Amino acid sequence: YAILVLRRLWRCNWAAVRLAVVKHGRQMCFIDKAEGQHVKQFRRQRISWSTGISEALLHCVAGKYVTGLILLAAMPEDSVIFLARSFSRDLFIFLLLFLITVTPKRFAAYVLDFAHLLFTGCLIFIAFADPPASCEEFSALQLSRLLAGLMAGNARLTCPCTLLVFAMTCVAVRKDASGIEEMWGDAWLTLFMLVVFIVYELLLFRIVTDTVPLAVLATKASLLSALCDAVVTLGPDLQIVEKAPKLANLLCQKPEETKAQGMSPSLQGSNFLDFISQTDKERFMLFIYQIPVEASSASRAEPAPAEALNVQMQGGSSISIQVQLFHSSFLEPDGKVGHLIGIICETSDQPTLLETLETPHGAGTSNWEPMDLRKTRSQRSQ
Known part of the structure; x- marks a missing residue:
């Protein structure tokens, strides 16, 4: 293990790690704001995932309630009291999940943050008033x-709340020797939760930064x-x-010719330089690589404008076409x-091959004159 760690440390690009830590740290501390489109899409993704998790948990809690109500009819009075106490404890969670599920999308982000703050307050109350007495209760908590x-999906809020719950739990058990020993396990769980919350938000942000440029490119x-x-x-x-x-149609590429050259009829996989x-x-x-693309799209205030270039393109049957190219990097x-x-075929004042073939025999283009010029000459002759 020591050899593995030393090898990773030796091969690590510390400059890239430092830049990544500074970049994500500034974004999470609101020093550098991401693009507005990324922020909106991130909020939509967070709401979509959070409401999906809350609805799944809501159905699980509802199933537990329905199963418990069915079992209540055939149980003695002592078991009924025990189950009723368990149901009353879970009723708050059920109502909270139901509130998140039915909330309209435009208010969902605020409801998620408020619900997590309310849940944090309940955890602090449980730590002082009714701490878990068994391993099952501790695991469920x-x-x-x-x-x-995970349902909140906001590491800027969930991480401080998790640390606050851990600190209040330490205060609640500070006089209990056995509780202090158990806090070591709670400390590791808290650290694990912090890592999961941060990685979860970074995963959401990575999905957004991958999907937004693709959507813009499709547009x-x-x-x-x-x-x-x-x-x-x-x-x-x-x-x-x-x-x-x-x-392929613009370059008059015939399917049999492209297949003979080892290319797809749709030109997919072909080199554009050919x-x-x-x-x-x-x-x-030079036209393609004259404007380098920034490594981070968030650092660019505005995208680079598209550039144009006139070139000759070679197609099937050795034809040559004058086109105008518009280029944008992503x-x-x-x-x-x-x-x-983007490719635009430039028009020419000279007659095309089809127009030349359709011209009647013996009719030359040199004798053609505009109608206005003919009228002027006839008036002068009169």
Whole structure:
């Protein structure tokens, strides 16, 4: 174990660890605020998970009540009194879970925080008035603390409340020698809960930071698809990561030709540089990497504006197309840089091949004149 620890310490990037600790510490202490969109999505995710946990616990407590009421009819009077006392103790938890479950979404965050504060007060009261007398009661109490912290989903609130409950419990048993010995186990459980609450909130924040950029990217891609002739998403190695049938049609790529070249008919997995003319590849590479993407999206006040570039693209049957590229970089969930490319085929004043074939034989384009110019010449001749 000592060799394993020394090896990890030797290979650890302490600069990265220090930056990560400072970054998350400043965010949790409200020194650095995350982006508004991330905060809103984090609140929605927290409410969704917390209400889901509370509803599941509500059904469990309700099942316990229904089962107990069924058993009450066939039990003696002493057992009925014991069960009634147990039910009255759990009635508060049932009402609290029911309140969280039926609360509207816009008030759920405040209700969750208030409920956890109320539950913390009850735990402090139990520590002084009715401390657990058996191992079963102690385990149930600790489990309720853990579930209440997970249901709140707010480490800035649950961690201080957990420490407060532990401190009040220490004060309550300070004169009992056996209770002081048992507090060592409570100390380890409290430390474990603190780690779980912090990791749980970081997990929620990581999910939000992964889903929000993907949602923004999907919105950008849908908007570009309405304005551009083709839209492609490139990975860090400039390979097309999603199907691009519009690009295949724009480049006149036939399915049999792409299969013969070892490519997908939708061009997925192909290198985008293969479709750029040789003279424009260097310009395209400079265009792609001229604006580096920040490692943290939260440190950017505004996203970098999209850039445009005119290049020649090579398609099937050795055709060459003049296009305009719009580029915007984004961060993938694994931290690598991706590229969103919008492609617009530039129009030309020269007649296309189809227009030339459809022109009647013997009719040249040099004799064509605008209608207004013809009228002016006829009036002058008159």
